[in-house]
Amino acid sequence: xxxxxxxxxxxxxxxxxxxxxxxxxxxxxxxxxxxxxxxxxxxxxxxxxxxxxxxxxxxxxxxxxxxxxxxxxxxxxxxxxxxxxxxxxxxxxxxxxxxxxxxxxxxxxxxxxxxxxxxxxxxxxxxxxxxxxxxxxxxxxxxxxxxxxxxxxxxxxxxxxxxxxxxxxxxxxxxxxxxxxxxxxxxxxxxxxxxxxxxxxxxxxxxxxxxxxxxxxxxxxxxxxxxxxxxxx
Amino acid sequence: xxxxxxxxxxxxxxxxxxxxxxxxxxxxxxxxxxxxxxxxxxxxxxxxxxxxxxxxxxxxxxxxxxxxxxxxxxxxxxxxxxxxxxxxxxxxxxxxxxxxxxxxxxxxxxxxxxxxxxxxxxxxxxxxxxxxxxxxxxxxxxxxxxxxxxxxxxxxxxxxxxxxxxxxxxxxxxxxxxxxxxxxxxxxxxxxxxxxxxxxxxxxxxxxxxxxxxxxxxxxxxxxxxxxxxxxxxxxxxxxxxxxxxxxxxxxxxxxxxxxxxxxxxxxxxxxxxxxxxxxxxxxxxxxxxxxxxxx
Numbered sequence: 001x002x003x004x005x006x007x008x009x010x011x012x013x014x015x016x017x018x019x020x021x022x023x024x025x026x027x028x029x030x031x032x033x034x035x036x037x038x039x040x041x042x043x044x045x046x047x048x049x050x051x052x053x054x055x056x057x058x059x060x061x062x063x064x065x066x067x068x069x070x071x072x073x074x075x076x077x078x079x080x081x082x083x084x085x086x087x088x089x090x091x092x093x094x095x096x097x098x099x100x101x102x103x104x105x106x107x108x109x110x111x112x113x114x115x116x117x118x119x120x121x122x123x124x125x126x127x128x129x130x131x132x133x134x135x136x137x138x139x140x141x142x143x144x145x146x147x148x149x150x151x152x153x154x155x156x157x158x159x160x161x162x163x164x165x166x167x168x169x170x171x172x173x174x175x176x177x178x179x180x181x182x183x184x185x186x187x188x189x190x191x192x193x194x195x196x197x198x199x200x201x202x203x204x205x206x207x208x209x210x211x212x213x214x215x216x217x218x219x220x221x222x223x224x225x226x227x228x229x230x231x232x233x
Numbered sequence: 234x235x236x237x238x239x240x241x242x243x244x245x246x247x248x249x250x251x252x253x254x255x256x257x258x259x260x261x262x263x264x265x266x267x268x269x270x271x272x273x274x275x276x277x278x279x280x281x282x283x284x285x286x287x288x289x290x291x292x293x294x295x296x297x298x299x300x301x302x303x304x305x306x307x308x309x310x311x312x313x314x315x316x317x318x319x320x321x322x323x324x325x326x327x328x329x330x331x332x333x334x335x336x337x338x339x340x341x342x343x344x345x346x347x348x349x350x351x352x353x354x355x356x357x358x359x360x361x362x363x364x365x366x367x368x369x370x371x372x373x374x375x376x377x378x379x380x381x382x383x384x385x386x387x388x389x390x391x392x393x394x395x396x397x398x399x400x401x402x403x404x405x406x407x408x409x410x411x412x413x414x415x416x417x418x419x420x421x422x423x424x425x426x427x428x429x430x431x432x433x434x435x436x437x438x439x440x441x442x443x444x445x446x447x448x449x450x451x452x453x454x455x456x457x458x459x460x461x462x463x464x465x466x467x468x469x470x471x472x473x474x475x476x477x478x479x480x481x482x483x484x485x486x487x488x489x490x491x492x493x494x495x496x497x498x499x500x501x502x503x504x505x506x507x508x509x510x511x512x513x514x515x516x517x518x519x520x521x522x523x524x525x526x527x528x529x
Contacts, residue, residue: 050368056440057432064428067379111376114355119346181308208414
């Protein structure tokens with residue numbers, strides 16, 4: 001039963017990909033192609049996580065981290081864009097690595113949208129927050145990310161990048177009018193939201209980033225979570 | 234199953250329908266098709282008793298869609314039929330039409346998601362999700378369970394810490410931020426220690442020793458299979474027609490007539506049948522309900 005629905009879903013996914021690639025080649029359906037490309041970009045990371053043998057403690061901890069990140073988004077919902085979600089994702093990634101950071105970010109976006117309302121934006125947010133975590137995890141051993149200034153700059157950059165990723169779909173839906181003016185208008189209207197997001201990141205990371213990293217690092221060592229065992233299925 | 238009408242079908246069938254509506258909505262670009270699909274989706278929402286939420290969200294949706302309709306003719310000056318000049322820029326009929334079509338595409342996607350939220354409840358979505366990515370699905374389930382738990386926990390923490398003078402509601406912005414982060418940190422450490430216990434309890438009950446099973450009340454019966462086959466066939470036919478150029482209005486370099494060609498009408502009927510499929514189920518449900526009351 002499960003196996004059959006799995007096969008069906010995989011077939012549907014392949015069909016969608018083939019169609020989207022074809023439509024982009026023939027007729028310039030950039031919107032469809034970009035959605036598929038983004039899903040494809042997420043697939044290897046999700047499959048990697050799927051194949052990893054995780055202890056129940058580790059799953060529970062990743063779920064707790066994602067829940068705190070999602071809760072930050074729901075609890076701060078009245079303040080547009082000023083949310084500690086990216087902060088929690090970045091700190092989790094700094095301690096537990098890029099793979100964990102990606103999954104915490106993506107799941108936090110998906111789970112909070114199950115409360116706040118699903119829409120065409122859900123996969124984009126999963127991708128954007130997942131990438132926040134993934135990049136923070138990949139850069140975590142550099143000297144840049146270990147300094148307070150570096151962390152703040154990283155948060156500032158992602159505050160804007162996040163909004164820019166979310167802007168892509170509105171740009172791609174008007175290929176007819178595509179040009180510098182459209183780009184300027186789109187990015188100008190999102191500027192204040194991006195600024196609020198970036199400000200939240202800088203403030204949270206600047207004031208509390210390093211202490212949270214120490215705190216999570218202690219928990220990681222105490223319980224031996226997500227060490228380099230590399231068990232795979 | 235309790236849910237009647239379209240929502241009573243197997244989740245996979247519903248999912249294929251919504252995926253197909255999005256796919257066709259993004260690929261077919263013809264005002265006649267788009268108006269028809271908007272009308273069908275609105276009728277579906279009314280049958281699903283979503284009239285009130287729709288009326289509340291519609292101004293926002295129109296604003297989002299309208300933005301596209303306005304921006305396109307202002308920025309794109311392609312086309313032969315110049316309507317008038319605005320600030321020395323030609324406003325062409327083609328660009329106006331293109332913007333309007335884009336607006337209808339976006340409206341159709343947004344309307345579809347209103348219906349999607351009614352039919353594809355969280356557990357149906359997770360049922361499909363767990364078939365593809367079981368470990369990630371478990372992670373999402375646990376996160377979903379933690380969110381309301383942590384929300385209650387956060388309120389407790391707030392209440393207790395207020396007695397120590399740590400409060401998010403008073404003081405300047407920096408002070409509030411600092412206090413908010415203290416509360417969040419307490420929530421984090423408490424919850425992580427607690428998650429360790431959850432994990433131990435899972436392990437004690439044998440997590441990971443065998444394949445994880447779950448109970449879902451969904452079963453693919455004959456009606457589901459037939460509906461799925463019909464939906465799949467209609468979708469394939471609609472896409473094959475799209476390859477022929479049906480359901481697409483050529484605007485550049487020369488605008489074609491809005492009227493549907495002979496074969497295009499058959500294609501249009503197939504498209505209508507696909508998008509209107511849930512209406513058949515909802516209408517049947519309504520009819521049964523009414524006739525059962527009459528006979529009683």
